[in-house]
Amino acid sequence: MKKPANNQYPIHELIKQRWSPLAFDNRLIEAEKIASLLEAARWAASCYNEQPWSFIVATKDNTEEYEKLLSCLVEANQKWAKDAPLLMLSVAKLSFERNNKPNRHAFHDVGLAVGNLTLQAQSFGLFVHQMAGFDVDKATQLYHIPDDYEPVAAIAVGYPGNVEQLEEDLQQRQLSPRSRKPLSDFVFQGTWNQSYF
Numbered sequence: 001m002k003k004p005a006n007n008q009y010p011i012h013e014l015i016k017q018r019w020s021p022l023a024f025d026n027r028l029i030e031a032e033k034i035a036s037l038l039e040a041a042r043w044a045a046s047c048y049n050e051q052p053w054s055f056i057v058a059t060k061d062n063t064e065e066y067e068k069l070l071s072c073l074v075e076a077n078q079k080w081a082k083d084a085p086l087l088m089l090s091v092a093k094l095s096f097e098r099n100n101k102p103n104r105h106a107f108h109d110v111g112l113a114v115g116n117l118t119l120q121a122q123s124f125g126l127f128v129h130q131m132a133g134f135d136v137d138k139a140t141q142l143y144h145i146p147d148d149y150e151p152v153a154a155i156a157v158g159y160p161g162n163v164e165q166l167e168e169d170l171q172q173r174q175l176s177p178r179s180r181k182p183l184s185d186f187v188f189q190g191t192w193n194q195s196y197f
């Protein structure tokens with residue numbers, strides 16, 4: 001199933017074809033591809049080259065680790081994410097290594113790393129679905145994440161699956177059209193809310 005962006009201006013084909021499905025095929029992702037996804041994340045830009053990202057990875061062929069990470073997701077996300085062969089948590093280091101001061105850009109930089117990972121996945125025919133719906137405290141405890149770090153998002157990765165494998169309400173979500181705000185709603189010039197376009 002494809003849901004290309006209805007873009008107003010030219011964009012790269014990988015960006016045009018990227019979306020977040022709910023139906024994943026349970027086919028395992030090749031280890032080399034997983035390594036490439038994380039390598040792409042590694043080369044993201046970051047404030048002071050701090051690279052404040054970490055990733056916790058669980059693949060479906062390691063049942064114990066997979067179930068551990070899956071258990072951190074809220075029930076509504078477990079219903080569909082259980083089919084994805086790769087689950088991850090992105091984690092941000094909240095202070096700078098060089099001076100231990102707060103890094104207010106850490107979540108931004110983790111997002112850039114996941115953006116790289118997502119486009120690399122897209123180039124392989126893989127899809128990424130990020131989730132806010134997970135238990136941060138549970139993940140922190142289960143994985144012994146230190147105080148100076150915070151889980152940012154849960155991530156499901158896999159090859160596209162059949163929409164019919166989903167419950168009806170999830171099928172409707174997957175089949176619904178994509179939408180975006182117009183550029184004039186969020187690109188300003190001169191003063192706040194004065195459109196650049």
